[in-house]
Amino acid sequence: MTATAELEQLELADLDDVIALPATQTLLRDLPADRWAGVTSGSRTLMRARLAAAGLPVPDVLVSADDVSVGKPHPEGYLKAAAALGYDIARCLVVEDAPAGIQAGHAAGAHTLAVATSHSASELSLADAVVPDLTACTVERTADALLLTTTA
Numbered sequence: 001m002t003a004t005a006e007l008e009q010l011e012l013a014d015l016d017d018v019i020a021l022p023a024t025q026t027l028l029r030d031l032p033a034d035r036w037a038g039v040t041s042g043s044r045t046l047m048r049a050r051l052a053a054a055g056l057p058v059p060d061v062l063v064s065a066d067d068v069s070v071g072k073p074h075p076e077g078y079l080k081a082a083a084a085l086g087y088d089i090a091r092c093l094v095v096e097d098a099p100a101g102i103q104a105g106h107a108a109g110a111h112t113l114a115v116a117t118s119h120s121a122s123e124l125s126l127a128d129a130v131v132p133d134l135t136a137c138t139v140e141r142t143a144d145a146l147l148l149t150t151t152a
Contacts, residue, residue, distance in 0.1 A: 008046055018053040021117055023134035028057055030139055035146060037061035037081035041071050041100075061085055072100040075108030082108070093148060095134075102127045113137075113148070 028036070037059050040047045044064040051058050061084040068076045082089040094105030097118045105112040106126060114127035121130045131137060131150050140147045 008043055011042075011046055012049055015049055015053040018050050020054040020056050021115070021133055023137065024054075025056060027134050027137065027139060031146065032141075033057075033060050034085065037063065037085055039063045039077040039081050039094075039101075039104075041065055041077075072098075073103035073107065075104050078105055078108035078110055082110070091145075096124075096127070099123055099126070113150070 038047060038051075038061070040063070042065055044062060044066050047062060047064055048058055061081055063077045063081045063084070065071060067080060068074075070076050078092070078094055079089060082092050085092075089109045092108075092110040093113055094101065094108070094110045095113045095115060096102050096105060097115045099119060102112050102114055102124055103126065112127040112129075114121070114124035114130040115134060116124055116130055116132050121132075124130050129150055136151045138149050138151075140149070
């Protein structure tokens with residue numbers, strides 16, 4: 001077994017402490033399924049398992065390490081997700097908790113929102129906006145867009 005496969009097996013066996021971050025369930029529940037995607041540096045199998053363990057929906061569009069030739073901070077994952085959703089990346093918002101993800105979102109041409117749950121706000125300062133967690137966000141549907149408002 002390769003080191004990567006062994007690490008994945010260890011992570012798949014350790015899902016008991018995986019929980020959804022505050023407001024994530026509400027936010028994702030309120031988004032139309034055809035308007036959001038998941039982009040992960042991990043495998044599709046691990047992402048699905050973590051989402052299930054946290055009680056979160058699995059997006060229709062899920063771009064994983066299995067789907068890209070270059071990982072974050074390269075923009076390939078976000079560009080593929082926007083294309084699969086049928087949206088211009090310039091109209092997309094990348095929500096990330098890691099500096100490499102923020103860099104990837106910017107490189108793709110998306111707007112970026114950093115959630116300071118795994119890294120400090122200062123480490124995420126390249127983002128267009130930084131919030132402590134998703135409780136600071138609300139999403140409003142309009143006829144042709146989703147509008148995100150932050151209170152932070």
